[in-house]
Amino acid sequence: MIAVSELPEEVLRWVSGAVGGGVRVDGATGLREGGNPWLLRFEPADRVEAAVLRLGDPADSNHRRRFGTEVAALRVAAEHRLPAARLIAADLDGAETGALAVLTTVLPGDSTIPPVASAERLRGLGAAAAALQAVPLTPRPALPLRTRSIADVDFTALRRAKGTTALLTAAEERLDRLPAPGGPTVFVHGDLWHGNTLWSGGRCTGLVDWDCAGAGSPGIDLSGARFDAALLFGLPAADHVLEGWQRATGRRADDLAYWDVVAATCSLADMGFCVPVMHDQGRPDLDADTLGARRDAFLSAALARLDADSRQS
Structure with missing residues (x-):
């Protein structure tokens, strides 16, 4: 887990506004090799427990393309009730956060791969x-x-x-x-x-x-x-x-x-x-x-x- 202060203040404000209910980000845990994307925890936790935040570089055309695809795919998945997280908010040009940002709900379970699969x-x-x-x-x-x-x-x-x-x-x-x-x-x-x-x-x-x-x-x-x-x-x-x-x-x-x-x-x-x-x-x-x-x-x-x-x- 990292200190919340390590995430840009613009991003934290955007996340809190997107989630609503007067919550603030209280913790962040890296989900890929200890880093981005981030599992966010909120305070007070009884309003919203967690969300997933993915960040990217708006100057990188590959990042912009991938983030646009992610958002479009999540919308298709939601429309057809496929097993995917639901989109909470997206900043696809960095205008609000200074970064590419996609915020989604959290799915149950984990992605740890067992040594033997049934x-x-x-x-x-x-x-x-x-x-x-x-x-x-x-x-x-x-x-x-x-x-x-x-x-x-x-x-x-x-x-x-x-x-x-x-x-x-x-x-x-x-x-x-x-x-x-x-x-x-x-x-x-x-x-x-x-x-x-x-x-x-x-x-x-x-x-x-x-x-x-x-x-x-x-x-x-x-x-x-x-x-x-x-x-x-x-x-x-x-x-x-x-x-x-x-x-x-x-x-x-x-x-x-x-x-x-x-x-x-x-x-x-x-x-x-x-x-x-x-x-x-x-x-x-x-x-x-x-x-x-x-x-x-x-x-x-x-x-x-x-x-x-x-x-x-």
Whole structure:
């Protein structure tokens, strides 16, 4: 927890005014590696117990884009009663706070990732992805067309700069030769992994961090969640995610092998890039070698299924 005085006074006044009821911010706890976003506590607590505050730099165009997407996504989620926090207020140009600011309600549960996940939990992650694909969505400025997870990071360019592997190169070449599957676009989270989910008593209580959201194929979130499960818990975990998704939707997933390959290529050759955040989320047992081996197992299996699908078509 930090001293409230460490947050800008303009921000604190804005938060108090947005929450209303004469409350003041009484404490702030960092939710990501001890920092932004912040879990805020209020005094008197019997009026409003807590809220989540995310801050950004208004001079940074990437921050402005991500904050605009977050707000637009939260509004869609609220309209369709999806498991997401509710928007309290937003300052998307810094006019009121001197910063980009989004203030939301607090969802129950926590995002700590267990060392072992039950089949029920993994099926719950699949069901969470299925809830999103039930919302048809046409691309729009703040929620653009998405063709993969974490769409504003160019993993291909980063691999060219930092080095790649034969398997990742083969996957890129395979995707380059294939047209992206068609079909209607739906609401996608765009970064659906365990660190962006909240859990209580084995039940998924909500999704957070909507700044990569948009309109795209249901396969983006489904395979993103499958890839994450395979990284965290091993290859068989991905099948439980698929089972949960198919139970919730009542249908088979389309083009699963294609979207699994896309999901796995949202990574770097050296998986050390994601080790710190996984440690912060409660998995200090994971290292770059383990994650790299699991990524390669997932990607190899997806490529084999993609080749088999091509031979049958």
